[in-house]
Amino acid sequence: MNDIWAGLASAFWLIVTLDPDLVEITLRSLRVSLSALLIAALIALPFGTWLAVRRFRFRRATIAVLNALMGLPPVVVGLIVYLLLSRSGPFGVLGLLFTPTAMIIAQVIIITPLIASITHQAMRELWAEYHDLLISLNTSNWQRIRTLIFDGRRALLTAALAGFGRAIGEVGAIMIVGGNIDHATRVLTTAIALETGKGDFALALGLGFVLIALALLVNFAIHVLSRTEREGRW
Amino acid sequence: MQMTATLDGASVKRRGKTILGPITHDLAPGGITIVLGPNGAGKTTFLKVLHGVERLSAGQVAWSVPAAEAQKSQSYVFQSPIMLRRTVAQNLAYPLQLTGTPKAQIQTKVQSWAAKIGLADALDTSAPRLSGGEKQKLALGRALIRDPKVVFLDEPCANLDGRSTKEFEALLITAKSAGTRIIMTTHDLGQAKRLAEDVIFLLGGQIVEAGPAPAFFADPQTAQARAFLKGDIVE
Ligand SMILES: Nc1ncnc2c1ncn2[C@@H]1O[C@H](COP(=O)(O)OP(=O)(O)O)[C@@H](O)[C@H]1O
Numbered sequence: 001m002n003d004i005w006a007g008l009a010s011a012f013w014l015i016v017t018l019d020p021d022l023v024e025i026t027l028r029s030l031r032v033s034l035s036a037l038l039i040a041a042l043i044a045l046p047f048g049t050w051l052a053v054r055r056f057r058f059r060r061a062t063i064a065v066l067n068a069l070m071g072l073p074p075v076v077v078g079l080i081v082y083l084l085l086s087r088s089g090p091f092g093v094l095g096l097l098f099t100p101t102a103m104i105i106a107q108v109i110i111i112t113p114l115i116a117s118i119t120h121q122a123m124r125e126l127w128a129e130y131h132d133l134l135i136s137l138n139t140s141n142w143q144r145i146r147t148l149i150f151d152g153r154r155a156l157l158t159a160a161l162a163g164f165g166r167a168i169g170e171v172g173a174i175m176i177v178g179g180n181i182d183h184a185t186r187v188l189t190t191a192i193a194l195e196t197g198k199g200d201f202a203l204a205l206g207l208g209f210v211l212i213a214l215a216l217l218v219n220f221a222i223h224v225l226s227r228t229e230r231e232g233r234w
Numbered sequence: 235m236q237m238t239a240t241l242d243g244a245s246v247k248r249r250g251k252t253i254l255g256p257i258t259h260d261l262a263p264g265g266i267t268i269v270l271g272p273n274g275a276g277k278t279t280f281l282k283v284l285h286g287v288e289r290l291s292a293g294q295v296a297w298s299v300p301a302a303e304a305q306k307s308q309s310y311v312f313q314s315p316i317m318l319r320r321t322v323a324q325n326l327a328y329p330l331q332l333t334g335t336p337k338a339q340i341q342t343k344v345q346s347w348a349a350k351i352g353l354a355d356a357l358d359t360s361a362p363r364l365s366g367g368e369k370q371k372l373a374l375g376r377a378l379i380r381d382p383k384v385v386f387l388d389e390p391c392a393n394l395d396g397r398s399t400k401e402f403e404a405l406l407i408t409a410k411s412a413g414t415r416i417i418m419t420t421h422d423l424g425q426a427k428r429l430a431e432d433v434i435f436l437l438g439g440q441i442v443e444a445g446p447a448p449a450f451f452a453d454p455q456t457a458q459a460r461a462f463l464k465g466d467i468v469e
C-alpha cells in the first residue's frame with residue numbers, strides 16, 4: 001500500500017512541476033496519435049460515407065471485411081507492420097522501423113476500420129433521410145458524400161473521437177514497431193508498461209493520470225463543441 | 235420552350251405487384267396538371283416516374299429533351315418535406331451551389347426567395363426546427379430557386395392552414411405565369427378546382443380519366459371519376 005501512496009504523491013509532483021520526461025513523452029504520444037487520427041480520418045470519413053451512399057456489387061462483403069478488420073488484434077497489426085518495415089521486408093529500404101512514423105502507420109491501420117465503420121452507420125441513417133432529395137437534385141456521388149459529411153459532422157466527430165481514444169490508449173502494436181526507445185519512440189502507454197515492469201510506480205502513475213486526463217479532455221471538448229453547435233445554429 | 239412528356243407502356247412493379255401502369259399517355263404541354271386519386275392510387279409513383287427517379291419495370295418515359303437535361307430542369311417537392319440539417323438560407327442556397335452558381339448571385343437569390351416564401355426573418359433558423367407549413371414553403375422555395383422548367387409537387391398543402399395554402403397557391407400561379415410547368419397531386423378537391431388546367435385521375439395504378447379540368451369537373455366521363463368527385467369512396 002505504501003508504495004502506491006508514495007507513487008501517487010510523486011506522480012502528482014511530476015505533473016505539477018512539468019517533469020521534462022513526462023512532458024516529452026506526452027507530446028510524442030499526442031503527435032503520433034493525432035497524426036494517425038488525421039490520416040485515418042482522411043481515409044475513413046469519405047470511405048465510410050461512400051459505403052453508405054453507393055450501391056455496388058461487393059458492398060456487403062466490403063462492410064463485412066471492414067467489421068472484421070475492426071476486430072484485428074493490435075499486436076497482430078504490429079507484427080505485420082514490423083515484417084513489412086523490417087530490413088528484409090518489402091519496405092525495409094525506407095528505414096522506418098523503430099521510428100514514430102512506423103507507429104503512426106500501425107495506428108492508422110488499427111483505427112481506420114473503426115472510424116469507417118462508425119461513419120458508415122451514422123451516414124446510412126442520414127442518407128436514408130436525404131436520399132430522395134439528393135437524387136432529385138441530380139447530385140453527383142462526390143456532392144452527395146460532401147453533403148452527408150458536412151451535415152453529419154457531429155456524428156463524424158464522435159467517430160473520430162472513438163478512433164483517437166483507441167489510438168492514444170493502444171500499446172501492443174506501437175511497442176512492437178516503435179520499440180519503446182527512450183527519447184525516440186517512447187509514448188505514454190509503452191512508458192507505463194516499462195515503468196510498471198521496472199517497479200517505478202511514480203512515473204507510471206503520473207503517465208497514467210496524463211493519459212486519463214487526455215481522454216477526458218477530448219471527450220469534454222467534443223461534448224462542448226457539439227452542444228454549442230446545436231444551440232448556436234440550430 | 236415547354237417540355238412535354240410521353241409515357242409508353244410505363245409500369246412499375248414492386249414485390250411482384252404492379253403498383254403503376256402500364257400507362258401510355260401524352261402529358262398536356264403546359265400549365266398546371268393536377269393528379270387526383272384516392273390513397274394508394276399510385277399518384278406519388280406516377281410523379282416519380284415522370285421525374286425519372288422511380289425505376290420502371292417496363293415501358294418508358296420520354297421527355298421532349300434528352301433525359302439528363304430533363305432531370306436537370308425539373309424539381310420535386312416531396313410529400314413530407316426533406317429538410318437539410320442546415321439553416322433556412324443554406325437550404326435555399328443548396329441547389330444553386332450544386333450547379334456552381336457564383337456566391338454573390340446565390341446571396342441575392344436566397345434573399346429574394348426567402349422574402350417570397352415569407353421566411354425572410356428566419357434565414358438563420360435551423361430548417362428542421364421550422365413548423366410543418368414553413369417546411370413546405372421552404373421546400374417550394376428551394377424547388378423554384380433554380381428556375382426549373384417543370385416542378386412536381388406531392389400533396390404539398392397537406393400540412394398547411396388556409397392562409398398558408400393561399401400563399402402557396404399564389405406562388406404556384408406566379409411560377410406558372412413565368413412559364414414553369416406544374417404537375418401536382420392533392421387531396422383537396424377545392425384546391426384542384428382552383429388550380430387545375432388539366433386533370434389526371436388515377437385509380438389502382440391506372441389513368442382512368444384525363445383531360446382539361448373544366449370538362450373533368452363539370453362532366454366526368456367515367457363512373458369512378460363521378461363517384462370520386464361526389465366524395466364517395468372509390469377503390
Ligand atoms: N417500394 C414499394 N414497395 C411496395 N409497394 C409500394 C412501394 N411504394 C409504393 N407501394 C404501393 O404502391 C401503391 C401506390 O403507392 P403511391 O404511389 O404512394 O400512391 P399514392 O401516392 O396515390 O397514395 C400503394 O398501394 C403502395 O402501398
Ligand SMILES: [Mg+2]
Binds near residue numbers: 277279313388
Ligand atoms: Mg402519395
